[in-house]
Amino acid sequence: MTASGRPLVVSTVVADGLVGSFGLGVAAEVFGYDRTAMGLPRFDFGLVTEQPGVVRTDTGIPITVEHGLERLAQSDIVTITAWELFSRVPTPQLLDAFRTAHANGALIVSQCTGAFVLAEAGLLDGQRATTHWKYAGELAARYPAVRVDPMVLYVDNGSIITGAGTAAGVDTLLHVVRREWGAAAANALAREMVVPPHRDGGQAQFIDAPVPDCEDxxxxxxxxxxxxxxxxxxxxxxxxxxxxxxxxxxxxxxxxxxxxxxxxxxxxxxxxxxxxxxxxxxxxxxxxxxxxxxxxxxxxxxxxxxxxxxxxxxxxxxxxxxxxxxxxxxx
Missing domain, CATH: 1.10.10.60 (Homeodomain-like)
Structure with a gap:
């Protein structure tokens, strides 16, 4: 991604009460440790929020976030975990920060419903994208310019990658590692995490499709x-x-x-x-x-x-x- 000797700046965007604990853990597992022995570069991993300080995860656990949105402008990779769809609207400042990061050449990665923030910023217009299958219809209804695919684990559009729900964050970030630093690095990391380096199929295998009730x-x-x-x-x-x-x-x-x-x-x-x-x-x-x-x-x-x-x-x-x-x- 960069040939310089500096660490790659990786920022995960969080918001108070909306921090997807699982997604945050996956991002920290991939980017928060020294993985250079596996063939990965050095990472400068940090959390970003609009008002730095203590924020709560979606499970109520408090965490301290040191960085504000200005860090996104200097980031090589920007990730966002889950986002609350019905009571929290992304602020103009947050949307502008994502647009700036994208314009500066950062790789943007969403997990689960984080795709809604990217769609609100206009970054998914005209592109194929995914999110958790449960909310794929909502994404398509809100943002008709986005070509929503509810069946896949992730969609790679080059500078923007959208991932499906929860554990698909593992698949998505392993794909980033494979794409940027090769299969050997991704396989080594997968072994370290005790997960398959690649899962066959997509979300369709996990969708419960009950037969409609019949009152006749x-x-x-x-x-x-x-x-x-x-x-x-x-x-x-x-x-x-x-x-x-x-x-x-x-x-x-x-x-x-x-x-x-x-x-x-x-x-x-x-x-x-x-x-x-x-x-x-x-x-x-x-x-x-x-x-x-x-x-x-x-x-x-x-x-x-x-x-x-x-x-x-x-x-x-x-x-x-x-x-x-x-x-x-x-x-």
Missing amino acids: DLLGAVLEWAAAHLADDISVDLLARRALMSPRSFARRFKATTGTTPHAWLLGQRLAAAEELLENSDAPVEEIARLVGFGTAAGLREQFTRRRGVSPRAYRQTFRAATLVGDDRAA
Whole structure:
């Protein structure tokens, strides 16, 4: 990033009561230690706020912040953690400080809802960006000039990188290290942090997609039947017959009642059932594909990878391990 012998100035912007504790910890872990033995440069890491002094994290823990916004103008990397979306508006001074840092050539990195501050500053106009999947719709609604992608862990636009929620801050900052100082440095840091150097897939694998409630008694009974017979060859015609309706009328009523199509609903049910079996059973993928109605392992892999961003095997390795750890703790 710079060939000079001086330390790289890295600043993490925080605000009283809004300091994302996890995101702050990730930034401090990556930039707050001497990592030169791993191939990283020396860092001058510091926290920045509008009124230096004691500020509270989002968990109520007080921390002392020594630097004001003027430090951003001298920073090589500027990061911002989570931001409160509905009761705190970024001040003009904060927005100007980000614009100045960007104009001066700093790399700007947001974690989670910090992307809202960058969008408010106009730095994401016309660009692809991400944030926590839960707030991606809000980001798109507030800032229509931003192309919001809720499925990825981070988006690299060169001078601006936006990351998804919470633990995706690890992925985002490891990406910064990999991009700026090479894979060997990123891998060494990942080993030090005891995390994978790169996670496959994106946020889609972590999004809970419940099936909409159905208050239509007859239609609800049909859906309940279908959910219990996913291994069968279920067509719209078959569902319509069970609902005592024509296929066209059934499709219209289904969409009006559930907000989705019969095909999309069935696919969601089958994927959810596959996820449960991958997490909680040792059944091979071929058997899971048969049980949930995909027919073949290839069919399950194609749809699962397309919709969840990871293969069934990778999903099982991640969430089966988490389940086992939880069971061990409960024991």
